[in-house]
Amino acid sequence: MASDLSVTCKTCGRRWHLEAHKLITRDTDCISCRCGEALHEWSGGVCYSATQMFDVPAITICPLLSREPITELPTGTELEVLAYSQAVGRGKDMAFCRMVRADGQTYLVLEQDLLTAMGDPR
Numbered sequence: 001m002a003s004d005l006s007v008t009c010k011t012c013g014r015r016w017h018l019e020a021h022k023l024i025t026r027d028t029d030c031i032s033c034r035c036g037e038a039l040h041e042w043s044g045g046v047c048y049s050a051t052q053m054f055d056v057p058a059i060t061i062c063p064l065l066s067r068e069p070i071t072e073l074p075t076g077t078e079l080e081v082l083a084y085s086q087a088v089g090r091g092k093d094m095a096f097c098r099m100v101r102a103d104g105q106t107y108l109v110l111e112q113d114l115l116t117a118m119g120d121p122r
Contacts, residue, residue: 006053011037015053017080020046054079077102081114 005018012035023045030041031050040048073079080101087096096111 005040005048007039009033009035009037009039011035015078017051017053018048019051020048022046051080051082054081073102 004020007016007018008014009016012033014033014035016033016039018031018040026044027047028043029047030038031048032038034052039050042048082099082101097108098111098114100107100109100114
């Protein structure tokens with residue numbers, strides 16, 4: 001049975017979590033980094049999906065089902081940022097949240113806080 005992998009791109013240094021998906025048919029393919037470098041190749045009854053992982057400075061987060069920020073992750077905590085995005089608030093107070101996984105828990109993080117922590121000037 002195939003297992004999940006953590007891979008670092010040899011070209012740009014981005015880190016990826018590759019999740020294995022078992023198939024009933026053979027599949028030959030590869031998965032590439034955003035820079036174009038091949039991360040992993042396979043041939044068999046498995047395929048992979050990739051999620052980029054970030055090593056970000058401390059940001060304010062709130063666990064699911066909570067409306068108030070209750071914790072701050074220490075600098076260097078590894079996060080797995082999921083593709084899911086959710087709008088919160090209304091009108092000019094609207095913001096977007098992303099789901100992230102850290103230390104085995106899932107959190108909603110304000111997207112702007114996440115971008116700032118990752119060094120994006122937006």
